[in-house]
Amino acid sequence: xxxxxxxxxxxxxxxxxxxxxxxxLTLIFGVMRVINFAHGDILMVGMYLTxxxxxxxxxxxxxxxxISFPLMFIFGGFLQKVFINRVxxxxxxxxxxxxxxxxxxxxxxVMLIFTSDYxxxxxxxxxxxxxxxxxxxxxxxxxxxxxxxxxxxxVLYWFLLKTDTGxxxxxxxxxxxxxxxxxxxxxxxSIIAFGLGSALAGTAGALIxxxxxxxxxxxxxxxxxxxxxxxxxxxxxVVGATLGGVLIGITExxxxxxxxxxxxxxxxxxxxxxxxxxxxxxxxxxxxx
Amino acid sequence: xxxxxxxAAAFLAILGGxxxxxxxxxxxxxxxxxxxxxxxxxxxESWNILGGYAGQHSVGHAAYFxxxxxxxxxxxxxxxxxxxxxxxxxxxxxxxxxxxxxxxxFRLRGPYFVLASIAVAEIMRLSAINLTGLTNGAEGILVxxxxxxxxxxxxxxxxxxxxxxxxxxxxxxxxxxxxxxxxERSKLGYYFQAIREDQDAAHSLGIHISLYKNIGLxxxxxxxxxxxxxxxxxxGFVDPPTVLGLDLSVQIMLIAIIGGMGTLYGxxxxxxxxxxxxxxxxxxxxxxxxxxxxLVSADSKVGLFLxxxxxxxxxxxxxxxxxxxxxxxPEGIMGFVKxxxxxxxxxxx
Numbered sequence: 001x002x003x004x005x006x007x008x009x010x011x012x013x014x015x016x017x018x019x020x021x022x023x024x025l026t027l028i029f030g031v032m033r034v035i036n037f038a039h040g041d042i043l044m045v046g047m048y049l050t051x052x053x054x055x056x057x058x059x060x061x062x063x064x065x066x067i068s069f070p071l072m073f074i075f076g077g078f079l080q081k082v083f084i085n086r087v088x089x090x091x092x093x094x095x096x097x098x099x100x101x102x103x104x105x106x107x108x109x110v111m112l113i114f115t116s117d118y119x120x121x122x123x124x125x126x127x128x129x130x131x132x133x134x135x136x137x138x139x140x141x142x143x144x145x146x147x148x149x150x151x152x153x154x155v156l157y158w159f160l161l162k163t164d165t166g167x168x169x170x171x172x173x174x175x176x177x178x179x180x181x182x183x184x185x186x187x188x189x190s191i192i193a194f195g196l197g198s199a200l201a202g203t204a205g206a207l208i209x210x211x212x213x214x215x216x217x218x219x220x221x222x223x224x225x226x227x228x229x230x231x232x233x234x235x236x237x238v239v240g241a242t243l244g245g246v247l248i249g250i251t252e253x254x255x256x257x258x259x260x261x262x263x264x265x266x267x268x269x270x271x272x273x274x275x276x277x278x279x280x281x282x283x284x285x286x287x288x289x
Numbered sequence: 290x291x292x293x294x295x296x297a298a299a300f301l302a303i304l305g306g307x308x309x310x311x312x313x314x315x316x317x318x319x320x321x322x323x324x325x326x327x328x329x330x331x332x333x334e335s336w337n338i339l340g341g342y343a344g345q346h347s348v349g350h351a352a353y354f355x356x357x358x359x360x361x362x363x364x365x366x367x368x369x370x371x372x373x374x375x376x377x378x379x380x381x382x383x384x385x386x387x388x389x390x391x392x393x394x395f396r397l398r399g400p401y402f403v404l405a406s407i408a409v410a411e412i413m414r415l416s417a418i419n420l421t422g423l424t425n426g427a428e429g430i431l432v433x434x435x436x437x438x439x440x441x442x443x444x445x446x447x448x449x450x451x452x453x454x455x456x457x458x459x460x461x462x463x464x465x466x467x468x469x470x471x472x473e474r475s476k477l478g479y480y481f482q483a484i485r486e487d488q489d490a491a492h493s494l495g496i497h498i499s500l501y502k503n504i505g506l507x508x509x510x511x512x513x514x515x516x517x518x519x520x521x522x523x524x525g526f527v528d529p530p531t532v533l534g535l536d537l538s539v540q541i542m543l544i545a546i547i548g549g550m551g552t553l554y555g556x557x558x559x560x561x562x563x564x565x566x567x568x569x570x571x572x573x574x575x576x577x578x579x580x581x582x583x584l585v586s587a588d589s590k591v592g593l594f595l596x597x598x599x600x601x602x603x604x605x606x607x608x609x610x611x612x613x614x615x616x617x618x619p620e621g622i623m624g625f626v627k628x629x630x631x632x633x634x635x636x637x638x
Contacts (some may be wrong), residue, residue, distance in 0.1 A: 035400045035403075035404075083612065083616070086616055087615065087616075090615075090619065092399045092400050092403075093346040093403075094615050094619055096346070096348075096400065096403055097542075097546060097611055097615050098611070098612060098615045098616070100348075100539055100611065101607075101608045101609070101610075101611030101612040101615065102608070102612060103608070104539070104604055104605065104607055104608030104611070105605060105608035105609060105612065107604075108602050108604050108605035108608060109605060111602065111605075112599075112602050112605065220535055224407065224408070224411060227404050227407075228408075231401075231404065260419075262415070262418065262419045263415070263419055265411070265415055266412050266415045266416065266419070269408045269409075269411055269412050269415075270412065272404075272408050273393060273405060273408055273409070276393075276397055276401060276404070276405055276408075277393060277396060
């Protein structure tokens with residue numbers, strides 16, 4: 001029972017970060033219908049940003065979110081304006097290839113600068129835990145990052161539901177042409193959406209940096225996970241991505257506990273294929289047309 | 290008529306040159322480069338049949354490459370079975386794998402197909418890491434001693450030099466080219482292109498979509514598996530990231546895309562661009578050139594940095610190339626050249 005509770009709690013905690021990654025991808029897809037294969041690499045850039053801020057300026061990884069969020073927003077907006085914007089009407093495979101190419105450039109540029117050595121951020125609380133009773137312990141860094149992701153997700157929901165820009169983004173996601181006819185500047189919405197998606201991925205990178213190894217190729221794992229999360233929740237659905245993130249977090253930690261940590265990703269990908277086959281629109285998505 | 294004759298003559302001349310080449314060129318490094326080129330052509334042409342002609346952009350071709358390489362190497366290491374026999378087990382295995390993957394992935398379209406193809410290849414890679422009893426896990430399989438190849442008791446080759454690999458590679462590249470040529474000219478090729486251009490229209494014209502997608506996949510997968518087996522035997526070593534990794538899937542796809550998808554010679558062009566470029570970076574040729582030309586001194590910080598790192602950065606070049614190709618010549622080099630040619634022709638008229 002203790003093992004079960006333990007994996008459930010760790011699963012939910014890491015699931016919060018996954019949700020952030022998934023929401024970013026789903027926002028980008030919703031507004032532009034572009035699947036961002038560079039999403040994990042953007043997250044990796046966020047990790048290195050945190051690493052630089054920590055090593056050279058001594059800024060705590062969780063505090064650095066305040067700096068990396070706006071920086072990653074600008075980075076994402078730049079990517080959209082310079083590259084993605086040019087392929088919005090191109091065939092799907094060209095969009096995919098472009099983002100794969102951008103991801104390769106990011107990971108290999110980082111490798112040129114920092115080499116492919118594993119970096120770690122060691123904070124005073126990196127491996128500290130507290131006992132919850134019944135043999136269940138909770139890792140402090142995971143708990144803090146979960147609280148931050150919850151706060152960010154709450155603000156994001158408020159932004160999307162209540163503000164004018166948020167509603168314009170949702171309108172663009174629902175029907176790009178109709179939104180344009182209603183006088184919404186869809187080009188600007190696209191830049192904001194890509195910036196926001198990148199900022200969320202970068203933030204997720206910052207939040208996991210105290211507990212993960214940082215290396216240039218770390219992105220591809222997260223890109224794949226982000227796809228699994230968004231497809232599970234339904235492409236374009238923010239609520240779905242939130243649920244999908246937590247669900248994948250739990251699936252991972254459960255299969256690591258009950259099968260083996262080597263097979264946990266196989267379980268996740270098999271689940272992904274099953275969802276694609278049985279309910280391709282995802283848990284929260286509308287049927288795709 | 291004269292044009293076809295000219296084309297045939299040019300092809301034969303190139304082929305003759307390639308056949309005679311090892312007689313005049315005994316540098317192992319030059320032969321190695323040619324072998325890499327042949328391998329790249331075979332990979333690109335194989336992908337092109339499914340991705341270029343039938344329009345199913347698989348980003349999981351490492352799965353077939355890896356199955357071919359692993360089966361051949363595992364049989365050789367564990368049972369001592371010669372690779373030219375083991376490779377057929379690899380082909381049989383890859384047909385089964387391809388049909389399973391096809392039955393899952395071909396229900397999906399566009400981006401969903403791409404995602405599923407990646408997921409399947411990743412499952413294969415993770416399985417190869419975890420099934421240590423079968424595949425030796427992350428350590429990979431190392432087989433350096435090849436049995437001599439005999440016909441009727443006579444030793445044809447003992448694989449001590451690179452020459453037999455050169456001819457094997459050439460044969461493989463020619464095989465994939467021949468298959469592509471055959472597909473392009475047959476009914477099959479027209480079905481593929483109809484599916485690529487408009488799946489629903491093709492379906493309403495009575496083309497059995499999933500049947501022909503699966504045929505395309507099996508042809509493509511078998512050829513890719515042959516290339517995988519060739520790679521494994523030539524290098525003598527396979528491990529999960531090099532023969533089953535996502536990077537490999539992307540590289541295979543790039544060969545065709547940079548050259549020009551859905552064209553017979555596109556992947557050849559793509560290989561002619563990619564192989565020398567990435568090899569120049571990998572072997573530090575560019576750094577050496579910069580040093581020799583006096584632009585960078587060998588002992589300076591920049592020189593040392595380049596020497597240390599540029600060799601690992603050939604993938605960066607892939608990234609830059611893809612972005613440039615997609616933005617500026619989305620039809621690949623082939624399409625770009627054709628466009629230029631037609632523009633010139635118009636101007637001439």
